[in-house]
Amino acid sequence: MPLINFGSILGFAEEIENQQLEFYNDVLKNSDCHACHAPFETFAKAAKKRVKEVLRVRRENVTEMILETIEGFERKAFLITLEDVSAMAPRAVAHNALELSNRSISFYKEAAQRLKGQAEVALALKNLAKKHGKELKKLQEL
Secondary structure (H helix, E strand, C coil): CECCCHHHHHHHHHHHHHHHHHHHHHHHHCHHHHHHHHHHHHHHHHHHHHHHHHHHHHHHCHHHHHCCCCCCCEHHHHCCCCCCHHHCCHHHHHHHHHHHHHHHHHHHHHHHHHCCCCHHHHHHHHHHHHHHHHHHHHHHHC
């Protein structure tokens, strides 16, 4: 399904953040990942804040929704299907967490580029990419 405008891009951003939030919450339920509970709790809180930020950007820039049509931006390049995290080994959890963060960074950078004509929105998307970048560094340290 193509991401053809501001609304579809921000809607997909919300999906991405909710998927990551759900993943982190599921990791917290995995008894094999008890040793890394604290960082994943922090990641879950950050994901929840990012969901709110995406919703805020969408709400505050709703007039931008009807303007520019975007071509050639497909969500399928950013879709990730995850297995049941509750029984996953810690190494697999770490791999999936890194994959989710890398996907989010790529998506936000591409979305910011596609919406560069909407400076405020593009800046918000770049900031979301930076936040994911900081989280990625923390994940790599685990």
